[in-house]
Amino acid sequence: MFQLSKEESEAIRNYLLLPYLKRVLELDTKWIQHSKMKLPRPYLELIRYAFSLASSDLKHAKSILHDRGIRVSVEDTKEDIVICKVYCRGYNQTYRYTSVQIRNQVERRITAYFLADSRFKKRNTPSV
Template identity: 25%
Template sequence: MTRIPTGDRDIIEQAIYLPMLLTVLNRDLIVVNTSSFKLKKPYLELIEETMKAIQKDLAEVKRYLHKNNIKVERLKSDDAFTMYMFVYKGYEEEHNYFNPRLRNRTEELLRYYLFERYKNTHLEKKA
């Protein structure tokens, strides 16, 4: 059983997923740059602005982890699972994450950062 409260666990998981998102987007930048798109600039701007938003959120996560003396470390990975160690208030916990779940959650977050985060600001402007 984990000693980590749900709120802190969510932040710890952001420390796992947000760097994955940045890796995916960095690869996408390379693909767009080397592609034969006629108009690359809008795609590049979308990816770059998305990366800035993720980097901003990741900085907040890192500040929170540092302030609360929480550490996250990737230990090992195989075809099915990736193991992380969380150090929380002096206690070490190892957690296995199913790789397809990591991929699916990363995809969900990518969808959020690319599209859904704009829905709320679009609705606020109409009101």
């Protein structure tokens, strides 16, 4: 049995979750573009900002996995379960994620990306 470092585990998690997150953001962008919103531009800019953060995080995760010789593959998607195999240092390990787990983690990550910009964090002084 092998033990992954915290950085490696996070890279694997990002490698698995960020494509889902990017897909959700793309669908939301299409939905907003075709909606009858009066001011869609601020929402689209927020989504584009989150998409760029997700893309850079995914690129970083891929580079970590490549540098350490770790391979990750999605083996099977049975109904509500995604099965992933991780090959590292001559060992392999299987991870199972339910669709609910993936949805919750993607939702938390999108919220974190939306709040990553300091302009959206809670202000100490009230607005005018």
